[in-house]
Amino acid sequence: MADAETPSRIPADDKRRTGAIEDIPDYEYICVPRALFDFTAENAILYESLEEVEVWDKYSAAADAPETKELLFLPADEHPEYKWVVMAKAAVLQVKYERRTTYCNPDSFDMYAYKDFHGYGIHELVENLLVDFDAAFLKKNNKGLEEMWVIMAAMGWWFCEGEVMNGIILDITEQISDTMNLIGAAFLESLNAIDLLGELKPNSKFRDLGLIMSLFLHWPDDLNKSYGFEGKYLAWRKFVVAYMKKAGLSADTGIFGTDKLIAKNDQNAEIGEPQPNRWAFASKLKTYKSRNGKMGGRKYDITQWTSEERAECAFDEEDILAHVPKEMLKNDGLVMGSG
Numbered sequence: 001m002a003d004a005e006t007p008s009r010i011p012a013d014d015k016r017r018t019g020a021i022e023d024i025p026d027y028e029y030i031c032v033p034r035a036l037f038d039f040t041a042e043n044a045i046l047y048e049s050l051e052e053v054e055v056w057d058k059y060s061a062a063a064d065a066p067e068t069k070e071l072l073f074l075p076a077d078e079h080p081e082y083k084w085v086v087m088a089k090a091a092v093l094q095v096k097y098e099r100r101t102t103y104c105n106p107d108s109f110d111m112y113a114y115k116d117f118h119g120y121g122i123h124e125l126v127e128n129l130l131v132d133f134d135a136a137f138l139k140k141n142n143k144g145l146e147e148m149w150v151i152m153a154a155m156g157w158w159f160c161e162g163e164v165m166n167g168i169i170l171d172i173t174e175q176i177s178d179t180m181n182l183i184g185a186a187f188l189e190s191l192n193a194i195d196l197l198g199e200l201k202p203n204s205k206f207r208d209l210g211l212i213m214s215l216f217l218h219w220p221d222d223l224n225k226s227y228g229f230e231g232k233y234l235a236w237r238k239f240v241v242a243y244m245k246k247a248g249l250s251a252d253t254g255i256f257g258t259d260k261l262i263a264k265n266d267q268n269a270e271i272g273e274p275q276p277n278r279w280a281f282a283s284k285l286k287t288y289k290s291r292n293g294k295m296g297g298r299k300y301d302i303t304q305w306t307s308e309e310r311a312e313c314a315f316d317e318e319d320i321l322a323h324v325p326k327e328m329l330k331n332d333g334l335v336m337g338s339g
Helices: 012-017 036-045 052-063 066-071 088-103 117-137 145-161 164-168 173-196 209-227 237-247 258-265 281-292 307-313 326-330
Strands: 029-031 085-087
Touching: 029 088, 036 052, 036 145, 085 088, 085 145, 088 117, 088 145, 117 145, 117 164, 117 173, 117 281, 145 164, 145 173, 145 209, 164 209, 173 209, 173 237, 173 281, 209 237, 209 258, 237 258
Parallel strands: none
Antiparallel strands: 029 085
């Protein structure tokens, strides 16, 4: 039997401070550091013209500050004025997808597969999240709502914090457009379900409501600025603004510059009364599958390839993961650079 000093016997509050986030209940809100993308947004809006490395230095200094470390993973309920909160399971899911983003990048493994391989891999990951969202959405009587919100929150953080938007724009423009439309429908269904529950309000039990709404205004805006990606497939943003207004949430609940994002997308859109399947996610998913075939999988996950397949694509014709335990690969335990 373990003694009192082993990790398995550390009190719950102390486990938080050791970074054992998996020990925290899935749907409990925890405090996390202010996000890097918020520093980036601040730099862009205030025209500070800092280099990327300088923005990173500002973020790192804030994340390493004693007052930030003191809050790390503590219950958000104990710090009601602190904005940077997330469900524990959403934080874990975001990290998982950040890792899987590197798993589908041949540069991470010193190999070459084919043009746009990484982009196809990222798109496959997005589809996996949408498949999981559908499973939660199909549960009756709002029983899957917390899981739906976990997926949407993790997606929002992943899209804003990672390299997703840099990789996902491919030559399959119509399918990417369909994907953006489906993501919008999923997010609106989540907000509709929260509204049905009577939790679309400033003191919602979904404590990151305003923050996540702002993320789903931010990443499409970034997509438009960087790639000129616009049109009807991102038109759902006006409804996000409408939900934000209905909830009585101020721009201060979102990331830096949310006031500008609201102004840009505010069209006084009508969202109507909440009702099941308000945003036709199920029918849009069906249409998506009929156009694009099977969704998701791990075809582009290089950690799931055979040793021979990895060696075939490697520059030195050797499997870079030959000595990595299979259990680690199976459980997404491998931490790699992004290349």
